[in-house]
Amino acid sequence: MIEDPEIATAAIASGYEVIGGALEPGTVVVDGIADPDAQVRIPLAGLTRHVLVAGADRTATLQVLAEQLSAAGIPVVVAGAATDLSGLSASGDPTDDVLTRAGDTGDESWTPTGYPVACYSLGAEGTGIPVRVTVTSFGPVLLAKALGLDTDAEAALTQVFRGADRHGHPLLDLADLRRAVIYAEEDGADLTPETADALLDAIDDLENAGGGGCFGEPEIEVEDLLRVADGHGTIDLIEVGGSIRPALSSVFPLWLLADLIHTLPEVGEVDEPRLVFVFDEAHLLFADASETFLHEIEETLDLLSSRGVGVVFATGAPTEVPDPVLDRLGTRLLHALPDPADEAVFAKAVGLYPESDVYEIAETIRSLGPGEALVTAMSEIGTPTPVAWTRIRAPRSRRGTVGESAMRASAQANPLYGKYGRPIDRESAYAKLTASVVGPTDEEPTETPSEAGQEIERNLFGIGRRRRR
Incomplete structure (x- = not known):
């Protein structure tokens, strides 16, 4: 007392x-x-x-x-x-x-x-x-944790991101990431077929677990x-x-x-x-x-x-x-x-x-x-x-x-819903990688690796941001 x-x-x-x-x-x-x-x-x-x-x-x-x-x-x-x-x-x-x-x-x-x-x-x-967040912006460190990768697979994923950054290939969604893994393997990167398959399986698992709509x-x-x-x-x-x-x-x-x-x-x-x-x-x-x-x-x-x-x-x-x-x-x-x-x-x-x-x-x-x-x-x-x-x-x-209905109505009445409500499908890594096979056209010049490398900054947790112009 x-x-x-x-x-x-x-x-x-x-x-x-x-x-x-x-x-x-x-x-x-x-x-x-x-x-x-x-x-x-x-x-x-x-x-x-x-x-x-x-x-x-x-x-x-x-x-x-x-x-x-x-x-x-x-x-x-x-x-x-x-x-x-x-x-x-x-x-x-x-x-x-x-x-x-x-x-x-x-x-x-x-x-x-x-x-x-x-x-x-x-x-x-x-x-x-x-x-939503783009795969490029989310980066390899956070994505590796989300995918549940071991140390070797995380290192391989980092290589995939470095290759995409170097070539100026924006990874917008998981479909882009999947294609970038395949491209890295075909392009002679230090990526074994077994590791590539493990990455692709992990990407599929994340998409099947509802993660696909989070990227883009x-x-x-x-x-x-x-x-x-x-x-x-x-x-x-x-x-x-x-x-x-x-x-x-x-x-x-x-x-x-x-x-x-x-x-x-x-x-x-x-x-x-x-x-x-x-x-x-x-x-x-x-x-x-x-x-x-x-x-x-x-x-x-x-x-x-x-x-x-x-x-x-x-x-x-x-x-x-x-x-x-x-x-x-x-x-x-x-x-x-x-x-x-x-x-x-x-x-x-x-x-x-x-x-x-x-x-x-x-x-x-x-x-x-x-x-x-x-x-x-x-x-x-x-x-x-x-x-x-x-x-x-x-x-x-x-x-x-x-209640769910009130939350949904409030969200849809918010002016920001017009900004974020619908996904945007712009040119992705898939399109750029396809173009790299058939070669550049007069209408679509490609970026040089040095130009692309200057655009992406990777900071804490490997998140990527294009430099503000």
Whole structure:
């Protein structure tokens, strides 16, 4: 029992005093009692040091964070939870439980509110605006993980990409990639028939698993994810599950982040992020990841910080995130663990937090109730805030989904649906490779290898971008 709960509560709250903009996820709890006046404030400036949201109740917390970011004029991208969070677009219900929670957490101005939401779907079979990427842009590293290739097959795939880049052959979809593999084998590349067959089989498997519609044009432009409408940041929900192979849906967000690094200028320290990107079900990203792949993720987080982008990893347990990545997550919100009897998970959870003068960390984690989290954040001066047992605010928007038909109607009414809704079939590698057999015509001059080589840049994860002219 704490000697003076009021003094303890005030001491914790003083560690969350903020001069600039901040998120207010909830209020301090001591001895099981929430103080509506003791606000937990997470500085917006610290979000570019990245965030962990873990545990059983994380979806509701993501909803509260997205609402407040949008209200602050900061765009949010959520990859993987389009259905669960589509209720952000509709006003919430003022039930007795919601109003009681609003009172407990000092949210006296709670008002049912909907937010500007755009629903996207990876590929053309989902309910949202179709999201596609060209094979050339996706690159060999991410594609090898999506295809489930071993080290030798990944090296062969890299050769195929190098040959296509060198000859100026754009690989737009999986049909182009399939033809490029065949061409590389016939062209005398160091590609055995067995390896070529293995690559072709993997491409067929990915296409049969729903991956075909994810590759092609028009390719999503990350600038469209940085929109502000009437002073509110747009919340872009990208559905990356469904029938799509998990290995592809888990790495696709990395392409978006790497492309943001390619697109956005360095800005250094910022008062608030220009974008917050949420990985839901983040454990899929790290499954079977090599040390090289993990190192690129770490480098990606560092580079995104310098471009004013914050990343949120949302997952069931902290053990699902590798230590080098956890070390880069300055703000941590841990809810009740799905399996508190798992000693390895529990030990990792305890280790996320600095020592506390108020709480015994292990006991507090076991005591967290529904809609409560253990919080520490990156302060405005770059130091950890005191550990705060926090009662999370009630979302102002609707909990759960608005339904598939409403999501589909919203997507088709979005002006961006006209930009991305229908696939474009321009000249592909197949046409160029066919032309290379019969020779160039007067109407269609070919590029020299040096010209083509100057056009494709490959950066983090091997993603490719044509140089802007």
